[in-house]
Amino acid sequence: MNYSSKYLIGLELKEFFRSRRFAKRIVLKILVVFAYLYFGLVAILMGVVGYYAIKEELPEENTFLFGNRYLLYFFFIFFILYLFLSPSPSMKVRPLMILPIKKKRILNYFLLKLNLNYLSLFAFTIISSYTVVLFLNEKSRMGVLLWFFSVIAVILSLVFIALLMEKSYKVIAIVVVIFAAIFGLKHYGILDIPDLSGRIFYSIYENPWLSLVAFGFLTLVFVYTYKWMMSRFYLDGALKVKSEKVLDIKLSWLDRFGTTSIFLKNDIRMILRNKRPRKAALFSLYFLLYGFWVFGFDTNNTSPNIFKLLFGSMLITGGFLFSFGNYVPAWDSEYIRLFMSQNIKYSQYLDSKWWLMVVSVIFLSILSIPFIYYGVDKYLLILAMAVFNIGFNSYLVLIGGLFNDSPIRLSEKVKAFQNTQGFNINSFLLGMLRLLLPILVYYLAHKYYTDNIGLLLLVSIGLIGVLLKSKIMSYIEGLYRKKKYSLLESFAKEE
Amino acid sequence: MLEINNLKKQYGSAIVLNIPELNIPKGQSFGLVGNNGAGKTTFFNLILDLIRPTSGYVMNNGVKVNESEEWKYKTSAYLDESFLIGYLLPDEYFYMLGDLRNWSKEKVDSFLVDFDELFNGEILETKKYIRDLSKGNQKKVGVVGALIGDPELILLDEPFANLDPTTQIRLKKLLVKIVNDEKKTVLVSSHNLNHVTDVADRIVVLEKGDIIKDLHTNEQTLKELEEVFNVE
Known part of the structure; x- marks a missing residue:
């Protein structure tokens, strides 16, 4: 933590505490905190109960493999929810632009903050508690650990992709094409998603070096996002507020x-x-x-x-x-x-x-x-x-x-x-x-x-x-x- | 047109405006100057009954503004962007104001013809919401909007700020014309002493809520004003 990051966090805190009606809203803030705690607990239970429920209901299955079969659906739901709820906090970048803070620092901070939203934290909590149970039950601890980091890497990548989608039509097109292809293949029975999902993620557990693929993917997405944002770090670039097309109807x-x-x-x-x-x-x-x-x-x-x-x-x-x-x-x-x-x-x-x-x-x-x-x-x-x-x-x-x-x-x-x-x-x-x-x-x-x-x-x-x-x-x-x-x-x- | 009687606005112990007496007759163009915090905007807000006076009152055309709303038919104002509706097209905004002031669409259209030059093709039929216009163009929309519907009293806060030099000159001519030819009462505030002396027959200087000068414009006025504000 260096000086300018501290400064950025300080600004955020001031924005929060000095907002008008802060006192009026304190009750509501407390309620929100309780909601967070509640959902945190739900997430932990989901992770823990999820594992034992599978084990109980389907004792003949390999529990871990069976769970992995639904991981792609988990990512899909996360991604869709993320796009709809856009839970990431907004950040007022404009006034920071001409201050003597390196662009790199602002951008890093922005990208970090992007991932500290309630939806990502919810997903992280589910995965973490699930991982703890895995740790206690599965043989290869190394495998579990790298599996965990791979899953986190995918979640982080999805958040960056969602950010790019907000800014670029090209990325939207690519994502839509990929989803359409997957659904098409599934529809015609060529692709069995649970099977694919189970195979991919179980193989990470079995061959931990495969997790490098997930890390590589995250690095790729991150570097691309970073470069993309950096080159457009101007008021008329990525920071531009898009003006809407005029909707003119006869009234x-x-x-x-x-x-x-x-x-x-x-x-x-x-x-x-x-x-x-x-x-x-x-x-x-x-x-x-x-x-x-x-x-x-x-x-x-x-x-x-x-x-x-x-x-x-x-x-x-x-x-x-x-x-x-x-x-x-x-x-x-x-x-x-x-x-x-x-x-x-x-x-x-x-x-x-x-x-x-x-x-x-x-x-x-x-x-x-x-x-x-x-x-x-x-x-x-x-x-x-x-x-x-x-x-x-x-x-x-x-x-x-x-x-x-x-x-x-x-x-x-x-x-x-x-x-x-x-x-x-x-x-x-x-x-x-x-x-x-x-x-x-x-x-x-x-x-x-x-x-x-x-x-x-x-x-x-x-x-x-x-x-x-x-x-x-x-x-x-x-x-x-x-x-x-x-x-x-x-x-x-x-x- | 306007009678101010013992008007006082106080926030806590700070007096932001205190005008024991002021009369603005019909057909006068009235300029208001003063440094930041002198009380100009407070004064306008009080005339429009947007804030409550601590004591005293404003009479507009014979009615107290905080007791009757009759004055609203004859009064219009453009103080800042909060008088614009960002999601409307400029045309729709003008028609809406026309509707509120009983002007038909056709009447608004023929009224707007005179402003073609001022609008410079950047405002009407551009398919841009007011919120997406530049600050200068927004101001043009607001000022012209305040002239719709034959108001007798027009309040403009800093109308020259953000405008390009050509438009500033055009606007000055326009204001002089509506006072001289159409006998309207215009209240203008500005930080630019040149502009005010060009436009107003009478200039009042406010300082920390008090009237410290009340001048009828002549050749000496600009100099006199400059002396008031020249703090060594």
Whole structure:
């Protein structure tokens, strides 16, 4: 550790401890630490139990060889998860560029940090605990050790490849071709992946010198990544923030909705053209898939879990409502001062947001028609929840959004475990209320009366909410008016 | 147009702005100069009701800005990039402002024709989001956006910064024109004393929140201002 590395780490620590709302978020940070501990424990168990489970279930097999058969799948899942979650922390390189720190040092630090992400650490932990068990059970300790380092080398290489994929289309093309080739060969039965996987990695154990291939591969990938980054260590090179292609769609058909349409058009453009809101919108589709998972399980299972059913059927149509609505004024935080100094009425602004959420619920209800396959009663439950979402949860979400006073940088990617922007105990409680209330209402009816009364109650609450819309909205408007200055102030601050 | 009455903004014990009285009549072009921290942006934020005054009030066209929102129909502003919407195309941004100020698309289009020269072919129909424009071009979009919809009062914070010399001269001419021909009230802040004296009929110097000079522009003004800021 030399002076400049210490300096770099010091900067990172300061960034963490001096970030705004650090104190506010400390509770959440602690929760995150617990999550890390939990997943760490899970990883260790996976490694240990994995080995003994194979041994127990398949005593006639060579346990180590059998485990190796699935190693390629392990790498594949790791790689796909890595690409989707992009868990590696970002680093602010720009201000370091003209300081007297060698480029080499910055780059090395950057590449090291890339591998210290939760996903890699999770994978390392599984492999390490598995290795410990191997150590106790397998004969050749040398073989186990080199096998371990080879596996780690592959994981490291995958992370570097993922980095290159983010920056270069050529690498994406190569990776896609390789995957396509493997799947093609597998599809036509030419390639037996478990067999291949088992053979490759077991032979490393048997002939430890083969691990040189894995080390060689890592060295190759690392040197290539290093050189590639080094030669592009300029603002217009690898550090460039890519500007997106313009997505221009005609929205003039919305004009018939009057002033509400001004904001509706704006919101649709915002969702389509920015990373963060796009992700929030996509999230609603995940919830739809979650529904298929819940109901799908239910038909195979003999005893349907009522809570899971209720939870699922609410989230199916409410996905967008929750993921978008909860950040309602915050989505516009970048230009809130413009909005506040224009002749914009809060009521119009809120109305457009409300309509957007209502349209999303209706749209998702239509998308969920296939759920009829699991029974008409199931679909009726989904529809009742949709009405509840429209007439009750939509308002709660708008109120909850007011408590999220952290600005949202629209074009920044969100990362799992880092999405702590705007966490607030009030909005958390409101969130619990809108999840638990409909479940409780239905459950009580289900338990003491009949399911139909439950449906009726949900629909009635929803309809009453819709009928009282103007009253409720003017109440919410009042809340917005009160919070105006404090929102403006906190939105103006950088994270 | 604007009446300031005992306006004071205080953060803790630090007074960042203190204006006992100031009247800006309709049709005046008003320049605001002062070093960093003099309170220029605070003053603009108070006029726009974006921050709450510690005491006193701003009257815009006869209404207190923190009590009624009626002033918003006649007022527009471009203070910084937070008045732009990064993911819109410049055209869409102008149409949106037009929508908000009851201007049809056609009216916005015919209004924008006059700015062809200023835009230099780099803004309209370029298929670039505002966030991807250069700082100078962003400023052009913001300033022109603030002129849409016939506002009577226009607030511009540092409108000349980041602009190229040609555009600076064009913008100065434009501002002089809208004050003289269209009788609009324009408030401009700047660090550049030359620009302010060229544009404004009246120049107020702020220092640490206080008005230390209130000048009507004439041949001597530039010299006088230079003396104020010339600290040996």
